[in-house]
Amino acid sequence: MMRDARRLVDALRNPASVEMLRGSEWTDLISMARAESLIGALAHRIDHAKVPDRIRMVLQDAVEAHDLARLQALWEADCARRALADYPGKIVLMKGTAYVAADLAAGRGRSIGDLDIMVERKDLPVVENALLDAGWEWVKPDPYDDQYYREHMHELPPLIHRERDRMIDVHHTILPLTAGPTPDAGEILASAVALADGLYVMAPADMVLHSVAHLFADGDLAGGLRNLWDINLLLREKAEASASFWTELDERARLHGLADELARALRLAAALYDTPVLPSLAGKATFTDNFYVRRLLARDGYGRETRKLTRLAFYIRSHWLRMPPLMLARHLWIKWRKDGKPSG
Amino acid sequence: MTQKYRAAPAEDLIWHDLDSMKLLYHRPSGITHILADPAPAIFEVMEEAALAATEIIARLTALFDIESGGDAEEIILARLEELSLLGLVSRVPG
Amino acid sequence: MGKMHHILLKIGPAAFRIASAWRQPLDQLAGLYRHYPAPGEGQVDFTVRLEPDKPWRRHIRPSVHIGGDFWLPDAAPLPLAQGLLAAEMGMNLQMALGWRRHLLLHASSVKKDGKALVMTGLSGSGKSTLSAMLAERGWRFMGDEFALLGLDDGKISPFPRLISLKNQAIGAMQNLAADDRFGPEMKATPKGDIRHLVPPQEAVTRMEESATPALLLFPRFGHARELREMGQAEIFVRLTQASTNYVALGESGFRALTRFVDRVPARAMDYQSIEQAEELIDGLWSKLP
Structure with a gap:
């Protein structure tokens, strides 16, 4: 029984390493990869390795499931494009949908849930109304949640399409307004790159930094191995494509106030996935890097979350990150009161 | 200016007859639609041209036993708008 | 941990x-x-x-x-x-x-003469009990919960897990099957009283053998005996609702299901007793090409 996700990370970094796996170790690898939403990436990555028959079928299933998810994500983006055809501003695709729309390595086998787009903050009401007209509806009828989203988050409350049952998150920046760093949303929109159909994706450095912001700020490092795998692939592909990439990344990280987060992400990616990184940007390893690695690998061969204490520490930390302390207290109090009330 | 419409490319569509209805599997979305008359006939006459509703009606009356005039244009326009909301037909500036 | x-x-x-x-x-x-x-x-x-x-x-x-x-x-x-x-x-x-290697239908299935009978319907339709009963009366049990429809060959593959008997079906089957084939009786579960039954031995030893579907039934227990023809559109829609992975399979699911609807005759069957159902099924089965 595997006690942490080390073998999964090994397999992604070095596909030939899976040929050392014996018997039920394969089952452990699959359960961990599914739990970390990395099964599609793993399937593509070890495509050429020698794999037992049943595991080969499991991986083929994952490839096909993700192929369809890719189609559906692109279709959902196209639905939003049509709904917003009269909107003159830029519509920037984010995260998984952006990776597949721009045909990046990070999109191969990546699971994609909601559609995330970014528009200019002042245009949120226009965009919201156009989506409501085209069949999207509010998910949360709760006025507190609604007000909380609008005042403190970096997005509209989620909308769901009444026929296709798919969610859209409309963002106006890449981090909650209550988080420490304040990325320059205007700059992100200004530098966004047009795709053939008129939608946009972020410029390379901004795309990496959004992924970095997502890794640290969104939750308690849950799904961290997958987010870090995105970062690894983006860094490799973008650095290969442009000689000036590292310089741009450095400048944009400073501009958005994400230099420390970037440095940490670079060190973690290098440590776990052997990502080639610019040493001057990555900075010196710190003692707490080990703590992050322990947290990222906290998954056993049954697919269970392990290291509850490490997770708890990150959970509390993640709430401090996202909200100033007084607001956190208010949020937890209101949540507690609501959850405590008998419903119905 | 007259609104024109263009059907999704034929290679994106898989048709299957079910009694009096037609099933349509739309490859880009992975969504299966069940279409009743006159929607399948609209696709049949549109081919891949950009057409206004009046042109579609002209083609329908030539091919099928459909009365022109009356509320035909209203009906066809309504179907075209529904199909364009589903992404099966796109609106082309006329 | x-x-x-x-x-x-x-x-x-x-x-x-x-x-x-x-x-x-x-x-x-x-x-x-x-x-x-x-x-x-x-x-x-x-x-x-x-x-x-x-x-x-x-x-x-x-x-x-x-x-x-x-x-x-x-x-x-x-x-x-x-x-x-x-x-x-x-x-x-x-x-x-x-599961992606078959189209999954929420249906029971049994086999005779090398061909499969597939029965689907809402919970309470009796499809699970019917399959268990028929399995004791000359049919080979293939599954009481999921029928696996082959994406390329259109055949039904068995999925003979334990038969999940509910409420009155428990007593009825206890009269037919040996005691050592039953699991513990679980009272008042979210699904009512439940007792699991081990399928007949042959269902297990031959669980790798698929069969061409020859008849699709939509049974409904408790209504006056009747067989009803159904339109293809109704059959198709009800099967998409009975499938857990139709959407997830995309185009291959569409192709498998349309072929199934094209080739397999289907009837809605109302019945009030297992004997009645057996008689109706035998009548349909004997007239198959």
Whole structure:
């Protein structure tokens, strides 16, 4: 029984390493990869390795499931494009949908849930109304949640399409307004790159930094191995494509106030996935890097979350990150009161 | 200016007859639609041209036993708008 | 982390690892599935996890949370006495959400003369009981929960897991099948009273053999005896509703299901007793080409 996700990370970094796996170790690898939403990436990555028959079928299933998810994500983006055809501003695709729309390595086998787009903050009401007209509806009828989203988050409350049952998150920046760093949303929109159909994706450095912001700020490092795998692939592909990439990344990280987060992400990616990184940007390893690695690998061969204490520490930390302390207290109090009330 | 419409490319569509209805599997979305008359006939006459509703009606009356005039244009326009909301037909500036 | 035990099971084409914080449900599974083959090399398609709802619920009023490779948020936990049901629900969940090698129909199936009869319908239609009864009356049992429709060959593959008997069906089957084929009786579960029944031996030894579907029935128990023809559009829509993975399979699901609707004759069947159903089915079956 595997006690942490080390073998999964090994397999992604070095596909030939899976040929050392014996018997039920394969089952452990699959359960961990599914739990970390990395099964599609793993399937593509070890495509050429020698794999037992049943595991080969499991991986083929994952490839096909993700192929369809890719189609559906692109279709959902196209639905939003049509709904917003009269909107003159830029519509920037984010995260998984952006990776597949721009045909990046990070999109191969990546699971994609909601559609995330970014528009200019002042245009949120226009965009919201156009989506409501085209069949999207509010998910949360709760006025507190609604007000909380609008005042403190970096997005509209989620909308769901009444026929296709798919969610859209409309963002106006890449981090909650209550988080420490304040990325320059205007700059992100200004530098966004047009795709053939008129939608946009972020410029390379901004795309990496959004992924970095997502890794640290969104939750308690849950799904961290997958987010870090995105970062690894983006860094490799973008650095290969442009000689000036590292310089741009450095400048944009400073501009958005994400230099420390970037440095940490670079060190973690290098440590776990052997990502080639610019040493001057990555900075010196710190003692707490080990703590992050322990947290990222906290998954056993049954697919269970392990290291509850490490997770708890990150959970509390993640709430401090996202909200100033007084607001956190208010949020937890209101949540507690609501959850405590008998419903119905 | 007259609104024109263009059907999704034929290679994106898989048709299957079910009694009096037609099933349509739309490859880009992975969504299966069940279409009743006159929607399948609209696709049949549109081919891949950009057409206004009046042109579609002209083609329908030539091919099928459909009365022109009356509320035909209203009906066809309504179907075209529904199909364009589903992404099966796109609106082309006329 | 709390210690986990596990066993491996192979049912039809699918292999499972059932991991549990408690031995009891695994011991029950091992007993009931004792005639099934083991998955080779310890490699499986899915892991099911039965874990305490909260850490202290391992020993104090133990309550079983159903998890695994595929899971649903808000799955209600079950008391440990219903651990066997939790394991079966966990396996169904993996199939429903994760299986892609067949189109999955929420249907029972039995086989005779080398051809398969597929029965689908809402819970309470009697499709599961019918398959169990027919299996004691000359038909070979293929499955009571999922019929696996081949994406390329259009054949039905067996998925003969334990038969899940509910309420009155329990007593009816106890009159027909030997005692050692029954699992523990679980009273007042979220699905009513449940007792599992081991399928006839032949269903297990020949669970790799697929069969061409020859008849599709939509049974409805408790209504006056009647056979009704159905339009293809109605059949298609009801089968998409009965399939857990039609949408997830995309184009190959569409092709498999349209071929099935084209080729397999279908009837709605209302009946009030197993004898009535058997008579109606025999009548239809004898007239098949």
